[in-house]
Amino acid sequence: MLNDCTELIPCLLKELFGRPCTANEKVYFLPNEHFLNRQNGDTEKRITDTCFAMESDMDKLFHLECQINPDGSFLIRSFEYDAQIGLDNGTLDDEIMNIRLAYSAVIYLREQKSEKSPLFIRLISYDGELCYEVKVLRVQDYSIEEIFTKGLLFLIPFYIFRYERQFPFIEKDRFLQENLIDTYRFISAKLEEATRQGIITEYTRCTLIDMTKKVMRNLTWKYENIRKRMVEFMVGPILEYRAKTLYNRGIQQGFQRGKEECLRELIHAGILKQDEAANYLGMTRDEFGKIFTEEK
Secondary structure, three states, X not given: OOOOOHHHHHHHHHHHHOOOOOOOOOEEEOOOEEEEEOOOOOEEEEEOOEEEEEOOEEEEEEEEEEEOOOOOOHHXXXXXXXXXXXXXXXXXXXXXXXXXXXXXEEEEOOOOHHHOOOEEEEEEEOOEEEEEEEEEEEHHHOOHHHHHHOOXXXXXXXXXXXXXXXXXXXXXXXXXXXXXXXXXXXXXXXXXXXXXXXXXXXXXXXXXXXXXXXXXXXXXXXXXXHHHHHHOOOOOOOOOOHHHHHHHHHHHHHHHHHHHHHHHHHHHOOOOOXXXXXXXXXXXXXXXXXXXXXXX
């Protein structure tokens, strides 16, 4: 979602790190595959959830992970990722290795008592120590009103986790099912309002709705009544939702249009013959000639 809907990132960073929220700021994603060097000379491939930099401050990297359940090894993995990201982007200056650690955070989807403590990583050497915090954001801590007030729309697909413990009761009670549906009617209306106000694009609105359905379908698989009433219509593979399909189709059409215009310019300049241009586009001479004539 962060890759597809970058407009959701600034408010998320503001909540996590207190960073000023700048609309329409360009995001630069780093490769999420890292190879950790082991003592025996082997390398081990690890994949981070996401790592990126913001246009206004390219020196700062942000590393975000998403966790459903508590994991005792998470801090170990988080430090390995942070260290490798630092090494991948480090510099060597006059025998000094400069490593800038990423701003690191984890988003917890499912509430657990063990998650309540802040997370810290302490590096200790013979001449001092460095202790840095891995910021924690818990979806369970936010009401739907707070999510919209703070612009944390990234959390909407995971909001259903708030009801997970109540599923056995909702499954048997039609009134509770109606209450749950009403909550998502409210969410849908608020997303439409945000779209009309230009806060998010139509593409982002569709993405949030479709990913919400995807999470619902997977989380309620044991509860037939809930699933049928709320996610029965969900189809298609993960991330291949209608908004993205239409968007990608538009990009491809744009590329095709651009190629046609470029080839026409080359023909006008006498650099390329019409037969050669048609061949580049996989068309016959007559097919390309028809387009060429129409554009004239």
